[in-house]
Amino acid sequence: MGRGITDFVATRTNGRRSGATGPFLTQSTEIAAPHREPNAVPSLAELYLEHAAFVWRNLRRLGVPQDGIDDAVQDVFLVAHQRLPDFEGRSSPRTWIFAIMVRVAARRRERSRARDQRFRQASPEFLDSLVVDGQRGPLELLLQRQAADLLHQLLAELDDDKRTIVVMVELEQMSVVEAAQVLEINLNTAHARLRAARRLLAEHLKRTMVEPKVAS
């Protein structure tokens, strides 16, 4: 089928550029999938540009280490593109991609678990400073970075299903229904896991704060 990939990309470029004054690539993840002809399969480039940031940040949250992220992101899109002709739109594209991410992350995580064992201790002062969330200056960005690192540590201690559901629902603010689809569990189970995950996160955080783990 002559899809005319290059033409397609060019068209999309023109279409997008008008609104692309801001952080175009990160914004683009928020743009809903464009309406397509029933049989039109988006090109790999289109798929990538649409979801690159979404995939990137969530793979990190799912435990893929920084030095494996390039490969992991590519893996997700290669798998997604391979499957695309069969994607029937029964779930949202993001849900569908997330399911692929979960599998890719599981492989990448196993390889690197031992290596990525930094431990960060949290202080009440640090955590309180997060609560008063104000402007976005350099200090705030730094705090957010540290918060994310700490959160990754806590997420890493959850089992796969709980981690996935927290990342989807709490961080990406997707619905529990979508998380249930990705995990192939029913809605009640999903809600129960989410509650358990929240409780565990808080418990892990508490442990982080009392145990002086690293003395360096």
Add this chain to the structure above:
Amino acid sequence: MSDHEKWTRALVAASRTVDNPSRADTERVGRALMARAAAAGALEATAATASKAAALGSSLALKLAASTALVGIAVIGGVWLQSPKASPPHASAPSLTVHQAPAAPLAGPGTKESQGDTSMPEAAPAANVAPAAPPQVKPKQASSLNLEAEAKLLAEAQRALGAGHASDTLTQLNEYDRRFPGGMLRLEADAVRVLALCRAGRKTEGEAATRRFLQRYPASPQATRVEQACRGEASTPKTKGSGESGDPPALSKPAHESR
């Protein structure tokens, strides 16, 4: 306890905007992706793959560049021009080199715990431009290469099926099973097998494979297509529930052919 729950929520809220890739990241990974896709033949199932992929790669680069801050362009251009390995993505070039070249600059956001890391998009390229130090951690490539080989073999199988050579497809799928028993594209391979068996007229095997597939992947996007494969292409598409129901349709509702 409620303090910790409150803090957990604060952590989550503060983390929502973190971890996005910089534009340089997106550019680098996008190029590598296009190169890998071209090498795996995943872009187009025709002989024109190479040129199209190359064109696609460069238009992607253009598009990215157009939206990238001037700093970003300079840096990216510099990196790609300097690095002898970083040829533009050509299908003929081994994707590995393109794919591996950018590995070193990865020492950007998040790798260090240093205070300087603010994950600001513009801040990252400055660090990235530093000449590639030898990577301390050897990037593993095994799985990436596997995925390419997997995708390639599966694409060949699909191509054969599209060309009406179902038996070739089955041969290739057997090879796939042998080489990638735990492959990432297992689901797709199983789906193609069902289609190929049905297309080859091996109806009994096809129906058995259909049942296995629907049992293993009841909620997969391919379920409907697979379910209908052996019933002929003309049957009306059946809308299924949103994938929550646990029972595979084929079991509760056997195909209308007698067995």
